[in-house]
Amino acid sequence: MTVHQEVVGRLAQAVISLNGPGRYVHWGFIQISVANLVVIALIVVVFVAAVLVPFPRRSGGAR
Amino acid sequence: MSVPATRPGRTRRFRPDRDVEEWHGRYVPYDIVKEFTAAFLVVLLLTLGLAIVLSSPDEPPVTIKSWSQHAPLDFARTAVTELAGTSPTATYGPPYNSTPGASQSIGPLSLESIMGVHHPIDTALDDVIEPLKTLPAVPTLSAAIGQYTAASVGTEQGWTNAYGAALGHARFAGGRLITRPGNYGPVAEMIGALTMMARSGALDGALVSSKQFYGTDYTKPLLFIADGTYMASLAAAQHLQGTQWGMMNETGNFPGQSWLWLYTFWYQVPPFTTSTNADALVWAIMVVLTALLALVPFLPGVRAIPRKVRLYRLIWRQHYRSLATRVDHAV
Amino acid sequence: MTFDPDESGVGLQADLPEDADQWSARLRRTAVSALPPARLLPDRQPAYVASWIYVFGALTLAALAIVVLTGMVLAIEGPTWWHLSRDGLFVNSMHLWSVELFFFFMVIHLWGKFFMAAWRGRRRATWVTGVLAFVVSIAAAFTGYLSQQNFDSQWIATQAKDGINATGAGAYFNVLNFGQMLMWHILLLPLVVGFLVIVHVLLVRRRGVVPPFAPDPEDLVVPVGDLSVDRTVAP
Numbered sequence: 336m337t338v339h340q341e342v343v344g345r346l347a348q349a350v351i352s353l354n355g356p357g358r359y360v361h362w363g364f365i366q367i368s369v370a371n372l373v374v375i376a377l378i379v380v381v382f383v384a385a386v387l388v389p390f391p392r393r394s395g396g397a398r
Numbered sequence: 399m400s401v402p403a404t405r406p407g408r409t410r411r412f413r414p415d416r417d418v419e420e421w422h423g424r425y426v427p428y429d430i431v432k433e434f435t436a437a438f439l440v441v442l443l444l445t446l447g448l449a450i451v452l453s454s455p456d457e458p459p460v461t462i463k464s465w466s467q468h469a470p471l472d473f474a475r476t477a478v479t480e481l482a483g484t485s486p487t488a489t490y491g492p493p494y495n496s497t498p499g500a501s502q503s504i505g506p507l508s509l510e511s512i513m514g515v516h517h518p519i520d521t522a523l524d525d526v527i528e529p530l531k532t533l534p535a536v537p538t539l540s541a542a543i544g545q546y547t548a549a550s551v552g553t554e555q556g557w558t559n560a561y562g563a564a565l566g567h568a569r570f571a572g573g574r575l576i577t578r579p580g581n582y583g584p585v586a587e588m589i590g591a592l593t594m595m596a597r598s599g600a601l602d603g604a605l606v607s608s609k610q611f612y613g614t615d616y617t618k619p620l621l622f623i624a625d626g627t628y629m630a631s632l633a634a635a636q637h638l639q640g641t642q643w644g645m646m647n648e649t650g651n652f653p654g655q656s657w658l659w660l661y662t663f664w665y666q667v668p669p670f671t672t673s674t675n676a677d678a679l680v681w682a683i684m685v686v687l688t689a690l691l692a693l694v695p696f697l698p699g700v701r702a703i704p705r706k707v708r709l710y711r712l713i714w715r716q717h718y719r720s721l722a723t724r725v726d727h728a729v
Numbered sequence: 730m731t732f733d734p735d736e737s738g739v740g741l742q743a744d745l746p747e748d749a750d751q752w753s754a755r756l757r758r759t760a761v762s763a764l765p766p767a768r769l770l771p772d773r774q775p776a777y778v779a780s781w782i783y784v785f786g787a788l789t790l791a792a793l794a795i796v797v798l799t800g801m802v803l804a805i806e807g808p809t810w811w812h813l814s815r816d817g818l819f820v821n822s823m824h825l826w827s828v829e830l831f832f833f834f835m836v837i838h839l840w841g842k843f844f845m846a847a848w849r850g851r852r853r854a855t856w857v858t859g860v861l862a863f864v865v866s867i868a869a870a871f872t873g874y875l876s877q878q879n880f881d882s883q884w885i886a887t888q889a890k891d892g893i894n895a896t897g898a899g900a901y902f903n904v905l906n907f908g909q910m911l912m913w914h915i916l917l918l919p920l921v922v923g924f925l926v927i928v929h930v931l932l933v934r935r936r937g938v939v940p941p942f943a944p945d946p947e948d949l950v951v952p953v954g955d956l957s958v959d960r961t962v963a964p
Binding site: 414415416417418419420421423424425426427428429430431433434437438440441442444445446448449452453454455456457458459460490492493502509510512513514516517614615616617620621623624629632633638640644645648649653655656657658675677678680681688691692693694695696701703704705707709710711713714716717718719720721722 | 770771772773774775776777778779780782784787788790791792794795799811812818819821822823825826827829830832834836841843844845846848849850852853856857860861864867870874877878879880881882883884886887888891892894895896897898899900901903905906907908909911937939940941942943944945948949950
Binding site for chain 2: 354356373375386387390392
């Protein structure tokens with residue numbers, strides 16, 4: 336194998352394998368994968384952070 | 399306060415959820431090209447990272463061959479229903495065939511019926527008889543096909559009903575379907591041959607390339623596979639069934655399509671859980687809700703929500719603080 | 730009038746009254762008045778644009794760019810490549826994750842724009858084109874899932890057909906037809922998404938970022954002892 340093939344070959348194999356039986360959360364009639372739950376939770380967290388984290392002030396600039 | 403109208407001579411009342419006082423205040427330096435370049439690099443790095451760490455799923459497809467090898471009885475039972483014209487595909491209605499009462503409707507309106515049959519499928523011919531005819535001619539099989547196609551509908555039904563029932567108690571051993579003796583006519587020979595054809599892989603090719611060499615239309619083999627229970631059992635194990643909120647999910651532990659949450663939600667609640675028109679109803683609801691989302695700026699109650707919720711006070715807090723500061727400085 | 734395009738194209742734009750009705754002249758006038766260079770590529774923005782929520786439009790656009798670029802690489806090698814090659818699987822992974830990021834950033838962008846009521850002040854078309862881009866993107870992602878040629882695509886196809894057939898669209902939009910779905914995915918839908926996104930971005934450039942809601946009276950509160958100052962008048 337060339338160096339390129341080796342590098343990309345290692346890159347292509349996942350560090351964390353998400354294959355295999357999925358993990359699911361059941362809550363009443365709601366059934367959601369842990370993966371989707373993580374994504375949705377991240378969306379909420381990032382949205383809240385985007386609104387709350389202070390934005391660097393810019394000085395100067397005329398009208 | 400009034401705002402200039404688009405036509406001269408008319409003004410209209412200022413509505414805070416529709417109109418805005420345009421900005422005549424301070425401007426600050428802003429590099430739009432640099433911002434997009436930074437965003438591009440950030441997303442590129444995130445994408446590379448996720449691809450390296452998590453990769454992507456690729457569960458191998460079900461083929462007629464793999465299905466009939468793993469679950470030959472399920473294949474044979476499905477094949478009998480295709481021949482008999484009682485399978486889900488055979489009784490589907492438009493766009494595959496004209497089955498009275500099969501179309502979904504909302505009240506008197508059935509768009510499915512109006513559009514009609516555009517992908518005609520005769521399951522007996524397309525899934526069983528025509529593929530068997532592509533095999534090198536064997537006298538017993540040719541005779542069986544001839545006997546079946548020459549028989550009356552009633553006779554055919556008698557044979558398929560009997561053989562279908564027999565398959566309910568059958569075994570698969572030594573590469574053959576083993577049923578107790580019965581009056582199956584030529585059906586046992588035909589289904590036996592079709593099962594062997596399937597297990598060899600030849601049926602996959604026959605169903606895709608039935609009209610031309612370069613097939614890219616998998617309608618027939620997919621409908622055939624979906625009529626069985628094998629693929630559905632694999633899907634259930636992966637939480638992909640409709641009753642499992644499957645539309646949102648991906649195989650394994652990969653995130654799926656969380657943006658489809660509302661679409662799949664309706665299938666989990668009555669009356670959609672039991673309605674035969676569930677698909678049509680859910681689509682209609684989603685079309686209406688999507689249209690409402692697009693039309694938010696025109697909907698008086700909905701477009702007032704941001705002003706009432708006041709989250710904007712956090713987003714623009716620097717601006718509101720600067721108003722007081724500037725006025726203080728002006729003192 | 731001499732024709733001398735080396736001098737900043739002056740010779741190409743005479744603006745003579747008798748040429749004012751030309752389609753080209755009219756189009757140029759309309760385009761330049763709607764989107765002069767300063768609006769297309771500004772070096773300033775209103776001071777109230779001071780929140781991290783504002784970067785999510787650019788992040789969404791950047792993610793879309795990566796979706797398209799990785800899609801192009803997949804197209805170079807054809808639809809089977811990623812099943813057979815480690816390079817291909819890696820590019821497919823990038824394509825999948827850039828799509829997840831695209832929707833991730835787009836949803837946050839949508840929430841932000843909703844809570845800012847960004848449709849105010851003749852910006853309703855910006856909102857509408859944004860929602861349309863969202864919906865068509867879902868369709869584009871859907872056809873992408875159908876083009877995977879693996880178990881997932883088989884299952885999605887055989888399930889989705891029922892919903893689509895119920896609307897009558899199944900007569901012409903056959904999710905079981907891989908060739909058709911692939912062509913919708915790599916040609917037709919990207920063009921529609923691209924068009925909507927371009928219109929959406931140009932509308933933002935044309936109208937500018939929506940100004941804040943009017944301040945509360947307390948924002949202009951006079952500090953104790955300074956009752957002589959009239960705060961209700963803008964500085």
